[in-house]
Amino acid sequence: MLNDSLLPKHVQLRAALLKTIEDELQPGAMIPSERDLTTRYDVSRATVRAAISSLVNEGRLTTVPGRGTVVTRPRVESNLHLASFTQDMRQRGHRPSTEVLSAAVVEAGEATAKALGISPGDSVWEIERLRLADDEPMAHEVSWYPEAIVPALGDEDLSGSIYAILEATYGVVITDAHQTTWAEQAGHTYAHLLEVGETAPVMVFDRVGSSHEGPVEQTISRYRGDRYQLSMSLQRGP
Ligand code: 16G
Known part of the structure; x- marks a missing residue:
């Protein structure tokens, strides 16, 4: 009452x-x-x-x-928007697939080391993949994961979801990420991979994804500007 x-x-x-x-x-x-x-x-x-x-x-x-x-x-569940490529494409009604271009252990460069909270020269898995949606290129991605966290990542089938592998094999869940976005022209290399013209726009995302224990991945993704769009809900700032 x-x-x-x-x-x-x-x-x-x-x-x-x-x-x-x-x-x-x-x-x-x-x-x-x-x-x-x-x-x-x-x-x-x-x-x-x-x-x-x-x-x-x-x-x-x-x-x-x-x-x-x-x-x-609640809005903190913008987690919902922290998706893997595989989830994101499925949610949008596309069929994801992946071509693995390379997977090797390399020494972390300065920027990657800083992003991942490790020392330059520490071993990281560097994985380069072309991500397709309905068999057409959607994005090019290069990712780095500390070898200490995912020692045998390269033995896995990387043509599926790496986020799923992190969870299933290593018990690592990416719960949040910091992401910076900008636009670029595709340029020679990515024009070829993404099957667009060299001056075509691409959206670049530099993501550092973390589990509860700290940073786990840095990924630089280049999405085709003609195929990808992002929408976000915004709240008026102070
Ligand atoms: C998304 C992420 C990328 C992540 C990948 C994992 C963006 C801009 N980037 O493409 O950081 O590494 O998903 O996808 O969303 P997977 O689990 O399907 O391999």
């Missing part, structure tokens, strides 16, 4: 719902129906709708057509 008579009913109900969301409901869980809420709090449907729509506007609830109103997944 709502009892703070100074506040409008829908504001009180909003607070009560928020408490339920925070204390009892998991992200993705459905909130009680409008009818349940009118009975439970002895308020009108209009009050229930006003309270729900204010929580929807604040991003705490999401209306899922045909299902109802569910608790929004």
Whole structure:
């Protein structure tokens, strides 16, 4: 029941719902129906709708057509957007495949060592792959992984998901990443690999992916600008 008579009913109900969301409901869980809420709090449907729509506007609830109103997944789960190429392509409805161009243990250069928190000259697996979607080149990637973390990475079948190998063979889960993006022209080498013109735009991503224990990978990916797009949800900054 709502009892703070100074506040409008829908504001009180909003607070009560928020408490339920925070204390009892998991992200993705459905909130009680409008009818349940009118009975439970002895308020009108209009009050229930006003309270729900204010929580929807604040991003705490999401209306899922045909299902109802569910608790929004918190934004920290932008983890959801930290995907492997394999997952990303599948989610977009494409069939991923990979050509492994090279895999060798090399000495980490300055930049890679810094990114991975190791010393220049330490051994890293350097893996170069062409990633395809529906059999057409989508991205070129070169990745470095400390040999100390993934000693026999090169013995694995690298034509699938390396993230899956990290998890299954090494128990390493990439939980977060820092990524820098810029645009470039393909240039001679990547034009050839990506099957585009030399002046075609490519989107470059320099990702350092970390597990709970620290950095695990640096990957520089070059995605075809004509085939790849990224969308992101942004919140107004301070
Ligand atoms: C994505 C990542 C790349 C990662 C790869 C793993 C971007 C910009 N880059 O391409 O950093 O190494 O996925 O994919 O998203 P995999 O698990 O399919 O091998």
